[in-house]
Amino acid sequence: MAQLPLSKEEILEKFGPHQKHEPPGGWDFSVQDPDSKVKTHCCFCGQGCGIILKTKDNQVIGFDPWEAFPFNKGKLCPKGVKRYMQGSHPDRLVYPMENRPGIGYERISWEEAYTKIIEAINRIQGQHGKDAFALLSGVSLTNEKSYLIGKFARVALQTANLDYNGRLCMVSAGAGNKKAFGIDRAANSWADILETDLILCTGTNVSECAPITTDYIWKARDRGAKLIVVDPRMTPIARTADLYLPVRPGTDVYLFNTILNLMIEAGDIDFDFVNNHTVGFEDIKKTVAKYSPQDCEKVTGVPAANIIKAAEWWGRARRSFLLHARGIEHHTKGVDNVLSCINIVLASGRIGRTGCGYGTITGQGNGQGGREQGHKCDQLPGNRDITNPEHRKYVAGVWGIDEKELPGKGLSAQEIVNDIHAGKIKGLLSICFNPLVSLPDTQFTEEALKKLDFYVAIDFFLNETARYANIILPGSLHEEDEGTATTAEGRVVRIQSAVTPPGEAKIDWHIFQDLAKRLGREKYFSFQKSEDIFNEMRVASHGGTADYYGITYGMIEKKMGVFWPCPEVGHPGTPRLFEDKKFYFPDGKARFNTVEYRPSADVINEEYPVYLTTGRVIFHYLSGAQTRRIGFLTDQCPDPYVEIHPRLADDHDIKDGDIVRITSRRGSIDLKAKVVKTIRPDTVFVPYHWPDEKSINRLTQRALDPVSKIPEFKMSAVRIEKIS
Numbered sequence: 001m002a003q004l005p006l007s008k009e010e011i012l013e014k015f016g017p018h019q020k021h022e023p024p025g026g027w028d029f030s031v032q033d034p035d036s037k038v039k040t041h042c043c044f045c046g047q048g049c050g051i052i053l054k055t056k057d058n059q060v061i062g063f064d065p066w067e068a069f070p071f072n073k074g075k076l077c078p079k080g081v082k083r084y085m086q087g088s089h090p091d092r093l094v095y096p097m098e099n100r101p102g103i104g105y106e107r108i109s110w111e112e113a114y115t116k117i118i119e120a121i122n123r124i125q126g127q128h129g130k131d132a133f134a135l136l137s138g139v140s141l142t143n144e145k146s147y148l149i150g151k152f153a154r155v156a157l158q159t160a161n162l163d164y165n166g167r168l169c170m171v172s173a174g175a176g177n178k179k180a181f182g183i184d185r186a187a188n189s190w191a192d193i194l195e196t197d198l199i200l201c202t203g204t205n206v207s208e209c210a211p212i213t214t215d216y217i218w219k220a221r222d223r224g225a226k227l228i229v230v231d232p233r234m235t236p237i238a239r240t241a242d243l244y245l246p247v248r249p250g251t252d253v254y255l256f257n258t259i260l261n262l263m264i265e266a267g268d269i270d271f272d273f274v275n276n277h278t279v280g281f282e283d284i285k286k287t288v289a290k291y292s293p294q295d296c297e298k299v300t301g302v303p304a305a306n307i308i309k310a311a312e313w314w315g316r317a318r319r320s321f322l323l324h325a326r327g328i329e330h331h332t333k334g335v336d337n338v339l340s341c342i343n344i345v346l347a348s349g350r351i352g353r354t355g356c357g358y359g360t361i362t363g364q365g366n367g368q369g370g371r372e373q374g375h376k377c378d379q380l381p382g383n384r385d386i387t388n389p390e391h392r393k394y395v396a397g398v399w400g401i402d403e404k405e406l407p408g409k410g411l412s413a414q415e416i417v418n419d420i421h422a423g424k425i426k427g428l429l430s431i432c433f434n435p436l437v438s439l440p441d442t443q444f445t446e447e448a449l450k451k452l453d454f455y456v457a458i459d460f461f462l463n464e465t466a467r468y469a470n471i472i473l474p475g476s477l478h479e480e481d482e483g484t485a486t487t488a489e490g491r492v493v494r495i496q497s498a499v500t501p502p503g504e505a506k507i508d509w510h511i512f513q514d515l516a517k518r519l520g521r522e523k524y525f526s527f528q529k530s531e532d533i534f535n536e537m538r539v540a541s542h543g544g545t546a547d548y549y550g551i552t553y554g555m556i557e558k559k560m561g562v563f564w565p566c567p568e569v570g571h572p573g574t575p576r577l578f579e580d581k582k583f584y585f586p587d588g589k590a591r592f593n594t595v596e597y598r599p600s601a602d603v604i605n606e607e608y609p610v611y612l613t614t615g616r617v618i619f620h621y622l623s624g625a626q627t628r629r630i631g632f633l634t635d636q637c638p639d640p641y642v643e644i645h646p647r648l649a650d651d652h653d654i655k656d657g658d659i660v661r662i663t664s665r666r667g668s669i670d671l672k673a674k675v676v677k678t679i680r681p682d683t684v685f686v687p688y689h690w691p692d693e694k695s696i697n698r699l700t701q702r703a704l705d706p707v708s709k710i711p712e713f714k715m716s717a718v719r720i721e722k723i724s
Helices: 009-013 078-086 110-128 143-156 171-181 192-196 210-223 252-266 269-275 281-288 291-302 304-317 335-348 366-372 389-401 413-421 442-451 508-519 528-542 552-559 631-636 647-650
Strands: 034-043 050-056 059-065 097-100 106-108 133-137 162-164 198-202 225-230 243-245 320-324 357-360 429-430 455-457 471-476 483-486 491-495 608-615 641-644 658-663 668-675 684-689 717-724
Touching: 009 455, 034 059, 034 491, 050 078, 059 078, 078 471, 078 631, 097 110, 110 429, 110 471, 110 508, 133 143, 133 413, 143 162, 143 366, 143 483, 143 508, 143 528, 162 413, 171 357, 192 210, 192 320, 192 357, 198 210, 198 304, 210 225, 225 304, 243 304, 252 281, 252 291, 252 304, 252 335, 291 304, 304 647, 320 335, 335 357, 366 483, 389 528, 413 442, 483 528, 491 552, 508 684, 641 647, 641 658, 647 668
Parallel strands: 133 162, 133 429, 198 225, 198 320, 225 243, 320 357, 429 455, 455 471, 608 684, 641 668
Antiparallel strands: 034 050, 050 059, 097 106, 097 471, 483 491, 608 717, 641 684, 658 668, 658 717
16 A cells, blocks of 8 residues: 655545644655564554554654554454554653643653652552552563563552553453363464364454455365354454354353253263263253254344254264354353353364364454463463462562562452552553443443542553543654564564654663662562563473463564464474363363353343343554544544444334434433444444443443453443433
8 A cells, every 4th residue: 555655735635634634744755665574563452463564753743554464464453554644643641740730741851751640659658568569561562661560569569459451352262271171272373264164253344354354264165164153243344244143142051051051962072072072061061952943043143943943953063163253252251151052162173173172362463462471450471370389489580570479369450440549459550441431331430530549550651541630751662663463363573673762752661670679679670672572481381381481572573473382492282272182271171151141240121121232343452542543444434333233223113323422320421323234123333432421331231240350341221312
């Protein structure tokens, strides 16, 4: 795609109102050739698509396709195509600021900012204890930053209360994977999708949320593979499915238990695999025996005949691949939903071989790698358990501290906000996390932020949450630092620096090292470059299930990515797990997990008779802090809307374009109606990328999955009415 030459007027017309600004140095098209071309990866979703960024005068001015990178082979979605445009946006934070009462934001020096932050940390922790100061981070950060933040929280800040926005992403998938397989990673590279005969996608709108994955599915279908899609909405991928199951939100366990029961009744079980490589089948067999397709139809809304067909197709396939994402994970029974999917994979025995597998689609840029490196409240590097004495001792040894100094398990992200609201947590540091938009029950989150004694936010834009910060520190963009990220497949890739941060903005990990020094913990944070952090991280991960020890920067660059586990230098990496039928338990066997259907936390009744579910659109990412600043993307989808089926619309005299008020037990929102036939008649859908009065999370609930602690974003009980 040509980026230059274009006139200034053409640029402004093409890229919309959010790009109508002069970049530093003004517009200069007299020289068309870039200073450099840098091979790196997209900063958005967890597919980790390769891209070549073009730079000129320390700005990213465009991109070239990286056709040699094996995952996307040059293909990009709209967000990837436009990702480079945020760097010179006028909203970019370029110096520290203090929010002064009655005055507003005023520029301050770095030294003044650091002094005020350290004084606040010492005061709060001195009065209320170490855990009264919490840290929330994001998994758009590199592995190196994630590792350093986990170490900073435990060694420098010495708090247990560290968590991350991956808590709102795929923690249910991770918990389910560990319960069933003993390891938290997609079992295959996406290359196995190309070789399969049947693909089952459940709770994943891949065409909009992971578009390059759609290409893999289409290529499999070109060679004859069938596709089953389970979703309350007929998403773009569902419109092409051979079999579409429009499940009622929150009823996934009932559906998959019924499918497993039908497989057992038909004898479509790989008993050799089950008997030799799994534990718990007899228990699950007894549990699912009562799940009939007729009862399943009543609960899920899916016709019994199609449930039977899905069971036959899955049970009798020669090779199969199951993919799922947030649609089944954002529930108070998200872990159960995941386990019910894994149960049918294990029962079929189709895992650990060509064309057979199971994948959890990572939502964020480093959603897979971030949690493996220890900035999750219950994990240490290598995906170790912070409550396990042996794990604690090993990591403490790597860090050079006494194991007794290492804090224990802390609170999850929503629980941290709950404790802020309750007055138990007094101080907060956040980086690349926008909880005022991302967390459920927005009013509650806002009330909590107002109660903080002190809050410091590190980011490259002033996101909505940072409005409540006492100190704002300008951090770095993806392309302004070196590092690594881990894709949805488990492929570790290199993030290359293309430009340096503008103005006084700093590379994120430099900020944490500066703070650690001022907290008197400099000797633990003396890294000179990102590779130094990576090399310590390799050692800290060694022997854990997420073992990066054998991976080096040079190896990643040479092979264009290395799949973990890679336990020794010279090891080739592991694109496909379980080829030896060995699972990550002492006996080497996978676990069936008995799960029963239970209702969602929000109850449908006469007052709130409609199901609300939420999700993404292709043009935006997470809370929208980045994509809402790129004019082209904003022009394509400037505002949220409510999808509503014609039958439900007729019941309320709603026409396409009318304003509809949606009300839950927590609040109301007014949105324009989009009347479509591609959604269940008892369900409405709203995308979640907008703040303030446009935020659908004003309506969602804080109820959590008891294992993963993920909020139930995908199911809220609401009523709707037309607004004249």
